[in-house]
Amino acid sequence: MNGKEIAEYIEKNNKKYKNEYGQFVIGNSALFVNIANAELSKALTFKIKEDMQDIMYSEQQIDNSFHLANQFFNIHKIKINLKELYDKKILEFFYDDNTRKNEFVSSNFGPTSYQEYTKEKGHSIKIVISNNLLDAFGIVHEVTHYMNQPEGPRNMVSDMLTEAISYGMEFIFAQSLINGNYKAEEAKLFIGNCILEMISYAKTMSPIYRIIYTYNKFGEINEKNYHKIIHNFDYESDVSEFEKYIQANRDYIRDTWDFLGRGISLYIYDKYKTDHESIDKLLKMNDAINVMSLDYCLKIIDINNPDELLCNIVNSFEKDWNYIMNVFE
Numbered sequence: 001m002n003g004k005e006i007a008e009y010i011e012k013n014n015k016k017y018k019n020e021y022g023q024f025v026i027g028n029s030a031l032f033v034n035i036a037n038a039e040l041s042k043a044l045t046f047k048i049k050e051d052m053q054d055i056m057y058s059e060q061q062i063d064n065s066f067h068l069a070n071q072f073f074n075i076h077k078i079k080i081n082l083k084e085l086y087d088k089k090i091l092e093f094f095y096d097d098n099t100r101k102n103e104f105v106s107s108n109f110g111p112t113s114y115q116e117y118t119k120e121k122g123h124s125i126k127i128v129i130s131n132n133l134l135d136a137f138g139i140v141h142e143v144t145h146y147m148n149q150p151e152g153p154r155n156m157v158s159d160m161l162t163e164a165i166s167y168g169m170e171f172i173f174a175q176s177l178i179n180g181n182y183k184a185e186e187a188k189l190f191i192g193n194c195i196l197e198m199i200s201y202a203k204t205m206s207p208i209y210r211i212i213y214t215y216n217k218f219g220e221i222n223e224k225n226y227h228k229i230i231h232n233f234d235y236e237s238d239v240s241e242f243e244k245y246i247q248a249n250r251d252y253i254r255d256t257w258d259f260l261g262r263g264i265s266l267y268i269y270d271k272y273k274t275d276h277e278s279i280d281k282l283l284k285m286n287d288a289i290n291v292m293s294l295d296y297c298l299k300i301i302d303i304n305n306p307d308e309l310l311c312n313i314v315n316s317f318e319k320d321w322n323y324i325m326n327v328f329e
C-alpha cells in the first residue's frame with residue numbers, strides 16, 4: 001500500500017459509516033496523535049513489577065460475581081435490577097473456552113464476550129464465565145452499556161461515550177472492592193491490566209493516527225506532507241503499520257471508541273478516588289449521551305475543551321499507574 005491507496009481507503013471507510021463518524025476521527029486526529037504520544041512516553045518509564053505478574057485471579061463462582069455486581073449497583077443507587085434482567089433472559093451466562101476474540105486483551109483477562117443490542121435480537125448481554133472476579137467486571141461493564149442503550153441504533157456520541165462510561169464503572173467497581181477490602185489485590189491487578197491495555201492500544205493506534213492526521217491536513221498522504229507535521233517518526237514504517245492494521249481487519253473508527261473511551265474512563269476513575277459524589281456526574285452523562293452533543297456530555301464531567309481532555313487523560317494515566325504500582329511495593 002502507498003499513501004494514495006491509504007487515502008482511498010480512508011475515503012471508502014468514511015462512506016461505510018454515517019459521515020460524521022469518519023469525520024470525527026479525521027478532524028480530531030491531531031488530538032489523538034498527542035494522546036497516544038503522551039501515553040507512550042509515560043509508558044516508557046513504567047516497569048511492571050514481577051510481584052504483580054504472580055498475582056492471579058482466584059476462583060469465584062458466578063453466583064458470587066452476580067451478587068457483587070448487584071451489590072455495587074445497589075450501593076450507588078443505580079436503578080438496575082440484575083435479577084429481573086436474568087429472569088427475562090436479557091442477561092445470560094455461558095461456559096465456552098473458545099470465545100477469546102480480542103487479541104489486544106492481556107493474558108490475565110478471562111474469556112468474557114458480549115453481544116449488544118440489535119433490532120432483531122433485542123437486548124442481549126451474554127457473559128462467558130471465567131469463574132473468577134473478571135465475571136463481575138464483565139457484568140458491570142455490559143450492564144452499563146444496557147443502561148444507556150437507546151431503542152434503536154446508537155448515534156456517534158453514544159457509541160463514543162458508552163465505552164468511557166462502561167470502563168469508568170468497572171474502575172469505580174474495582175475501587176469499591178479495594179475500599180471494602182474484598183480481593184483488593186486482584187482488583188488492583190485488574191486496574192493495572194487495564195492500563196497495560198491502554199498502552200497496547202496507544203502503540204497500535206499511534207501510527208494510524210499520524211497517517212490520518214497527514215490526510216486531514218493535506219488531503220494527500222506522502223512522505224513530504226507527513227514530515228511537514230510529524231517529526232521523529234518514520235513515514236515508511238507508519239505506512240507499513242497502516243497496511244498491517246487493515247489486513248488484520250481492524251477498524252480505526254471502532255478502535256477510537258475504545259482508545260478514547262479508555263482514556264476518559266481513567267479520568268473518571270481518578271475523580272472518583274478523591275470525590276465519590278462524582279459518580280452522580282457520570283450517571284448524568286449516562287442519561288445524556290443519546291440526546292446531547294459530545295461537548296455538552298463532556299462538560300457534565302468537567303471536561304470543557306480538547307486541551308483539558310488531553311491533560312486530564314495524561315495526568316490520570318500517570319497518577320493511577322503510580323497508585324496501582326505502589327500497592328505492589
Ligand SMILES: [Zn+2]
Pocket residue numbers: 141145162163166
Ligand atoms: Zn464495551
